[in-house]
Amino acid sequence: MRHPIFPARKPSWINKAISKIEADYQRSADTHLIYLKLPGFPDIDFYFKDESTHPSGSLKHRLARSLFLYAICNGWVQKGTTIVEASSGSTAVSEAYFAKLLGLPFVAVMPKSTSPDKIQAIEFYGGKCHFVDHPAEVYEASRIIAARTNGHFMDQFTFAERATDWRGNNNIAESIFRQMQHENHPVPRWIVTGAGTGGTSATLGRYVRYEQHETQICVVDPERSVFYEYWKNNDARLCTDLGSRVEGIGRPRVEPSFLRTVVDHMIQVPDAGSFAAMLTLSELLNKKVGGSSGTNFWGVLELAKQMRHRGEAGSIVTLICDSGERYMNTYYNPDWLEQNGLSEGVRDEKRQMNLSE
Structure with missing residues (x-):
């Protein structure tokens, strides 16, 4: 029996578009997980997932x-x-x-x-x-x-939070745990992240629950953001008149993608602390990081101090969200800090950030 021969269907624009995106993904190696040891915390290992190495430069x-x-x-x-x-x-x-x-x-x-x-x-x-x-x-x-x-x-x-496959498919959570497999403390005590959309904290929080890890998720929140108060009080009507000075994180209203129920802990971070921690981390890693990476590091140090006080050993993972090269005219510019009333606060926070004790 002879079957009719149909002409080959031409690939649609949608097929070509998805293929291009997937090809870009295959060309992009996974981002590095940078290990850092701080003398003041001998029993705690610190890791920084460097998302600044993506082709478009950020998480x-x-x-x-x-x-x-x-x-x-x-x-x-x-x-x-x-x-x-x-x-x-x-x-x-x-x-x-x-x-x-x-x-x-x-x-x-x-x-x-x-x-x-x-x-x-x-x-x-x-x-x-x-x-x-x-x-x-x-x-x-x-x-x-x-x-x-x-x-x-x-x-x-x-x-x-809807677009990302939180159960796997090489999302950021799966990548972190895969890279941590051979470390001294492969299951982190904490993963620390900021929230802009809330998509990253949602992915991390869902993933650790799905995989039954003991890891807890901490979200750090800058000044002028409503996420911390929303996490505490569950009031979705919250809003502020001013926007966050730390680009990429903190919002003037509660965003639909921020899921407070998958966040174990939150820390409010002063802007001067964010920028002081940004400068300190840049010195420790010998590479400039962005302001939100400083917010992450400030929160990491707060959690590390608590662990040290309780005599706990373990690991803490956080993110380098983007490169500091994007902020040479702002956060790394002394004139900008002065104009925004942050110079003295940044100097004070940096002096207090003694990592050897």
Whole structure:
């Protein structure tokens, strides 16, 4: 019996787009886990997952990849769709990277306070920047631009925790535990992260529960953010008039992707502490790290002090979210610190950060 021969189906734009994203993933080796020993904490091992080595330069590369795959597979993004995102910078840089990879127009909606280096990076990948006066205005402005361009608003703050496969598929949690397998304390006592969308803390919290690890998740929160109070009081109506000065973490409102129920502990970190810890960690690692990495390190040291006081041994893992090279005009600029009333506080915090005792 002869069967009819049908012509080969041409690959659709969606198939090609997913293949390009997967090819980019295969070309990108996993990020390094940097080990650090501090003399003041002989029984505690410190590890830093260096997410600054992603092709687009930050932890948000993972999120952008997941958001694009989620939107494409849901049928929200097609050939020629304009991508619009509300961002304080790093997510927009990473989404601009993937938009360029797929040949899609990209518009980032950001506060005017976003660092010039991030703006330059977005424009390098062919993206356009639309600025708003207040961080809380990014959501509505993004919806308006998406409607006007017949585009798609990615909305990282809603979809971050949904787009990421938290059970595995080489997400950041699975990667950390795989890299820790041969260490002295392979199951960390703590994993410390900040929260912008809340997607990373959601992935980490869900994963350690799913894999039945004893690891606890600590989220560090900068000044002018509502996440800490929301975690304590479960009041989703919280909002602030000012935006976080630590780009990438802290929000003026409770974001849908922040899941307080998977967070074991939270620490409020003063901005002066974040920037002092950023400078100290940069010296320890001989590489410049961003402000949110400083927030992470400040929280790590607080937890390490508590462990030392209780006589506990173990490991603590945190993230280097992005490179400090993006903040040479802000956090690493003495004039910027002075203008924001942070100079004296940063000096005091740095003096108190004695890591040998």
